[in-house]
Amino acid sequence: MIAVVSGLGPNGMLAALKLRAEGFDVVAADQRPAYNRSIHLNLRRSWLETVRSLDATLAEKLAAVTTPIRAFERLPHHDAAPFRLKRESALARRLATQPELHVRLDELERVFCAHLVKLPGIEVLTHTRVTVDGSDVRLGDRRLEAPALIVAAEGGKSPTARQLGLSMVKVSAPRFYISVHVDHSVGPITRRLDVDGLSSWAVGHGDPARGTWLVLEIPEKVHAGRPSSTIDREHFERGARQLLGVVPEPSAEGLRGTFRFEQQLLPRPVAGSNVLFLGDSAGMGHHALGTGLELGAWDIGFLRKGMSLEDHAARVVEARIELLAFGMHEYYPSLAEDPTEWIRQAITQGTDAVSRLEARLTGLSRRA
Ligand SMILES: Cc1cc2nc3c(=O)[nH]c(=O)nc-3n(C[C@H](O)[C@H](O)[C@H](O)COP(=O)(O)OP(=O)(O)OC[C@H]3O[C@@H](n4cnc5c(N)ncnc54)[C@H](O)[C@@H]3O)c2cc1C
Structure with a gap:
């Protein structure tokens, strides 16, 4: 029985591993020729444990490219959040656990992929x-007729979702960030700064010689529609001064430009008789929480031979609702109510509920 995985980011690779363990013959493909995203991620140990449950050797290899995060600092200091999710599920507990490990995405991906290509039962x-194409799939020039399963783990801008006419429901306004690497070290810490409603991070590599990754928010009104390197540079200088106390030159890895981020989910992450979406393709919460891989690992737990796509969809959507409720609090740190029901309404009622949600949450945030 053949399963195809489209997209070999961390969640696609984990899906390939799980499908193999479930007895599928797996064909897994990525459009990229090489791994080169030098994003610095925060990982929870539970993610590595999920990998270990499928392949202990791989877990060891991946652990070797992680380094411990010694501390989280929040500037200015925040007391415990006033907000609690009403539901205390296993996933909510998992997401609420502080990430303990630091890893660079391209390094994680290279180690993972190099291991996958050697495994029997997976063609990479x-x-x-x-x-x-209907229930068939094309891999470059090759066509496979009606594989039992097609897993799309294509990230937040999934071309397959677009092609099939599926679109994300957005439950927050967009936020804009620049991402810059500096050689200056803050040590093995993650530092978060919240000023004027904007959030920025410094993520220090466990090896001080490998510097710090800055993710700096740029106000929507400044950025939207007219990104420029001058704006990026100004915000880099301000953010670096606030987070690091100095303004080092961006390193050879340089200014990586702006990215847009919002909380979103696919209301129905399945299509036809054999296509399902998981990982960021099914929805994304707040990246700084380190939840992208955690949620992918959760989704992958549902993959079984003979599973119902509808059951999978229901579980993936529920998981996204929990993630987004959790992440909404990061968007609006003063939010004191559980937005779960608003998110459910946004899914069923579409954009109207989203704008009401957004207006209400922004209002709450401003009043606090
Ligand atoms: C600045 C920044 C900081 C972040 N920090 C964190 C963090 O601290 N912790 C955390 O957990 N997450 C973080 N994230 C998010 C994290 O990178 C994502 O959650 C994670 O990479 C998602 O994995 P994925 O496998 O679902 O999708 P992706 O990693 O996006 O992978 C999708 C893959 O699918 C491939 N693809 C797409 N379409 C096709 C197609 N049609 N055919 C073949 N291949 C295709 C793409 O080439 C890509 O390789 C951060 C992201 C950013 C931008």
Whole structure:
């Protein structure tokens, strides 16, 4: 029985591993020729434990490229959040656990992929775009007729979702960030700064020689519609001064430009008789929480031979609702109510509920 995985980011690779363990013959492909995203991630130990439950050797190899995070600092100091989710599920507990490990995404991906290609039962194709065609799938020039399962783990801008006419419901306004690496070290810590409603991070590598990754928010009204390197540079200088106390030159890895981020989910992460979406393709919460991989690992737990796509969809959507409720609090740190029901309404009622939610939460945030 063949399963195809489209997208070999961390969640696609983990899905390939799980599908193999479930007895599928796996064909897994990524359109990229190489791994080069030098994003610095915070990982929870539970993610590594999920990998270990499938492949202990791989877990050891991945652990070797992580370094411990010694501390989280929040500037200015915040007391315990006033907000609690009403539901205390296993996933909510997992998400609420502080990430303990630091890893660079490209390093994690290279180690993971190098291991996958050696495993029997998984065929790995790089530089190969996957296209869904009815229940068939094309991998570059090759066509596979009606595989039992097609897992799309294509990230937040999934081309397959777009092609199939599925779109994300957004439950927050967009936020804009620049991402810059500096050689200056803050040590093995993650530092978060909240000023004027904007959030920024410094993520220090466990090896001080490898510097610090800055993720700096730029106000929407400044950035939207007219990004420029001058704006990026100004915000870099301000953010670096606030977070590090100095303004080092961006390192050879340089200014990486702006990215847009919002809380969103696919209301129905399945299509046809054999396509399902997981990882960031099914929805994304607040990246700084280190939840992208955690949630992917949660989704992957549902993959079984003979599973119902509808059951999978329901579980993936529930998990996203929990994540987004959790992440909404990071968007609006003064939020004192559980937004779960608003998110449910946004899914069923569409954009109207989203704008009401957004207006209400922004109002709450401003009043606090
Ligand atoms: C600045 C920044 C900081 C972040 N920090 C953190 C953090 O601290 N912790 C954390 O957990 N997450 C963090 N994230 C988010 C994290 O990177 C994502 O959650 C994670 O990479 C998602 O994994 P994924 O496998 O679902 O998707 P992706 O990593 O986006 O991978 C999708 C893959 O699918 C491939 N693809 C897409 N379409 C096709 C197609 N048609 N055919 C073949 N291949 C295709 C793409 O090439 C890509 O390789 C951060 C993100 C950013 C931008």
